[in-house]
Amino acid sequence: MQENPGVELISMGIGDVTLPLFPAVIDAMHSALDEMSRAETFRGYSPDQGYPFLQELIAENDYRSRGAAITPDEIFISDGAKSDCANIGDIFSPECTVAVCDPVYPVYVDSNAMSGRAGDFGADGRWSRLVYLPCTAENNFTPELPSKAADMIYLCYPNNPTGAAITFEALKKWVDYALEHDSVILYDSAYEAYISTPGVPHTIFEIPGAERCAIEFRSFSKTAGFTGTRCAYTVVPHALERSGQSLHELWRRRQSTKFNGVSYIVQRGAAAVYTPQGQAQKLETIGCYMKNAKNIRDMLEAAGIFCGGGTDSPYVWLKLPSGLDSWSAFDMLLCRGNVVTTPGAGFGSCGEGYIRLTAFGDPESSLIATERVAAILRGI
């Protein structure tokens, strides 16, 4: 932009929402603010684990309605799934073996590197103690079970960055593996609201036995446009124990010592997502993003470009023509097409040869950008 001040860039790079907060959420937050302005209805510290009114709505709508027997007190309201995914390491030993997908959301890797579980960083761009689970076009972006036993396994479905969803059967294999090997699955389900394919599980707790081997992270960020508002939750079932310790109790202690709850106003906004108006407005917003994703993917496939994602997730994972690496493609699309993308190699070595496009942008600009991407890649 400094070199070409007249040029207008179109970003398909950042995973941030662009549509405003829903009217139902806005109304609820205005009301909550009014409550905070009067001594009779003012609220100080929230309960550490969140307000019961929100825990109950989550338990009913996101779990019980899907046959998952999660109770309100197993839900921890927080300021973000990123914080929770990173902080969860506090309740695991530094000796634990960690498995991550490749490509992967960098927070899982970096937070474990910071707490000493990753080992040394090698010249191949990999950490010596991490177990990597390649996710490639060949395995349909669903990793094989680890060859080496892992104590902590990070899974993210619908996946960031590949956009892939996981079937009930595939996820059941992971749950069975974890139960057999005493692993804990750290299941990041931040993009759950984008699932459209029937039979794809919306929560790991749809799988029998998951309550004994999984922690699930959820967020209002992508579900309800809360990236700048901040609300998420983490489910740690009472039945989850390791080495005779309740992980629920450990996380409760961690949160009550190192966290002071989420803004009352924000929790009221999150609760409004579950009203009939909120649910309708949520479907409408997500519908916009997903229509965008479908258009992007259709246009690329029509140009003969292989893509993952875009059906159960706002991300399209574009396979570059052979011989073209992620960063060269990034530079080419930026300089020739004025389009910002995310180079796949930034997510891990198996991301090399891919770029990630997001469907969070303005629909019209996104199609212009996608047309340019297709034209440039076809012309190589």
Next chain:
Amino acid sequence: MQENPGVELISMGIGDVTLPLFPAVIDAMHSALDEMSRAETFRGYSPDQGYPFLQELIAENDYRSRGAAITPDEIFISDGAKSDCANIGDIFSPECTVAVCDPVYPVYVDSNAMSGRAGDFGADGRWSRLVYLPCTAENNFTPELPSKAADMIYLCYPNNPTGAAITFEALKKWVDYALEHDSVILYDSAYEAYISTPGVPHTIFEIPGAERCAIEFRSFSKTAGFTGTRCAYTVVPHALERSGQSLHELWRRRQSTKFNGVSYIVQRGAAAVYTPQGQAQKLETIGCYMKNAKNIRDMLEAAGIFCGGGTDSPYVWLKLPSGLDSWSAFDMLLCRGNVVTTPGAGFGSCGEGYIRLTAFGDPESSLIATERVAAILRGI
């Protein structure tokens, strides 16, 4: 309350505010919410370190105006001083020696116990690797310098729980000590707004050289009634280095990996605290609490009971008649006076023989409760 359902308890125990958010804050948050309701003005992810509009107001009003050369980019906006005080351990080695006051805000101790810096918990109620700094009536609640070198020193002024403030000269001794011994002072200044005594420093960065040995934690919780709204900040100066590492860069990396910023709406609310209306409303609110604190302290002293705090802090630290321990006093005041207090022993062994009273309650109820406390203790 179960045993005596008709009885009305008065709480002087919890350190939570009760007066509503200021009108200036409420107005700013309503406006910010309106911005979030329109695509043109909607905000997604906040900058990790906070919005510059808030960082600049803090740097100008809380630091430069007091002669402390803190720049906006040295300020990290967060969701709470508790989170920051606890998470700061992430950038220190598990080998570091930690010094804490006794009595002490339990978060400093517990977060270090969790990260392995505390050693073993002894029968005397003390952790084997912590260096304890007794704060008693004898030393006017200002600790002596540690006899054993400490890498991390937690100081909190105005103090929770003793309510004591620290003079410029006393704090300078700590800064000089830290500079000489390569210690880092973790300075919790959550109650800064309650300082009324002239000459008491409002920030550790008033002391020359503190930018090379201190991290400061501040919060809008007690300053602006944000306990249920959530906004705080931590200052890590660029000049602070240990073992050739910039602690600012380490904390920046920690926060950008494990935290996703504070709600835009909340940051706008915090910024409104610095408007002329916000400042006037803040003084008024704090004036109410401090008038309450003065009344509580005056009434107790008139009854011949020795108290600390209550002049530069919302806490009154009451010395019990000799022979009466904290928990017995707690039980007695609860059962005979229907008053909830906080037993000093809960803050550490040097808190034994004290109870903490807070001035955050309704003024009328607080005086009724204090009268009962005085009558019961006088009657022993």
